[in-house]
Amino acid sequence: MTQGRSIRLFLVDGTPNGLLTAEIMNWTGHVLTGPRSKLSELVQRPECGRTGIYFLVGPDPDNSLRPLVYIGESDDVGTRLKQHNRPEDKGGKDFWEKVCLVTSKDQNLTKAHVKYLESLLIQNAGQVGRCKLINGTAHEYINLPESDRADMAFFMEQIRTVLPVLGLDFLRESFGNKAKAEPSDDAGVDSPRLYMQITKQGIQASAQEYEGEFIVMQGSTTRVDWVAQPGGYGALFAQLCEEGVLSEPEGKVRRFTKDFAFSSPSAAGAIVAGYNVNGRTTWKVDGSGITYGEWQDRQVSAAAAAAAAPE
Incomplete structure (x- = not known):
């Protein structure tokens, strides 16, 4: 049986549709998410001045089954989000309605770390197939030391654990991919055939x-x-x-x-x-x-x- 985990959620303004933070015990990561309508409040928070990964999520008008997702990185996430909030003819992105950013509580994430994370997350989202990526292809960043690559692999797994709790399923492993990795096709399923x-x-x-x-x-x-x-x-x-x-x-x-x-x-x-x-x-x-x-x-x-x- 899979071991249980604790995730701490905090409603920043006391409402379920406002800003929300999430943390996992013994993980240095910090997640902040909210609707685009709350962007003016979100960018004032200290997390937005840090180096991190962010996700822009919105509906696909041509496909009700999958959201549109953009995965990005920045050493000043707040500034980058302000750029994305501009009209599309001025370099912004119109599609997104929700934003989620992931930073580190100990502020030890570097530009090299988040570039590597961005690459891993784009590849993973493409393999899972639960969204349509706006990014296109992922860039390969392999110039991290082996120990840092291991740390970022662990960091990514925590992101993949917490995002579905926030209603963001696009990184959650699909059944087909999971079954191929399990010793039995029935491993982890909730029903008989x-x-x-x-x-x-x-x-x-x-x-x-x-x-x-x-x-x-x-x-x-x-x-x-x-x-x-x-x-x-x-x-x-x-x-x-x-x-x-x-x-x-x-x-x-x-x-x-x-x-x-x-x-x-x-x-x-x-x-x-x-x-x-x-x-x-x-x-x-x-x-x-x-x-x-x-x-x-x-x-x-x-x-x-x-x-x-x-x-």
Whole structure:
């Protein structure tokens, strides 16, 4: 079992939508995040005068599934953010609505460190594939001593731990990448192998839940078209087809070209079926045939019984 960790969050102005700081015990890093509307307050804070990494995050008007992200570094983050806040025709960036900056409490991050971190983070974000990077390609910075490179690798892992807690998921490891690195495909998943089938249409899909996301596996098949009334998950179905997550029609079906994460079993089931479904009943446990909902209920009942049992 993974060891627990403590993250300290502080609402700077006492509101959940304002400035927020985050720190991990025994980590020298300090995270500050907030909406663009609070930039005038954010740049006045002492963290903004330090050397650090920053992330600009905003929606992609052409893709509701992935945010736009810019990853940058500076030895004076506040000045750089003011530049990015200018209109685009004056050298700024218009897309972003949220900013997150990471500095060091002991102020030991140097320009070389953050350039190396920037390179690692751009590469990682590209590999994970949860966002569209504005940066383009990452530059290679390899002129750090070996000990410093190890320190920055650890620093990056802490960034990847704390950002999802702040609602920034673009560095969080995807199921496909994680499964390749684990000795077992089932390592770290939250459910047994699940399947869904519509025999008349020749549809067969497999899935697992992983860290709160419902992952439909590469090779799973779906209906060729969305057959329900417009609305619901119909727009998502069309977008997955347009982006190539679902293949061109292969007879009566389309095929998932890669593992893909959904927010719920019902969202995944709707894309497979081509119409809205209850994912708790349409997905079934491989080998037993019970529904996913029944399996979850048994898990909860067993845990409750174990907790109530005398020592």
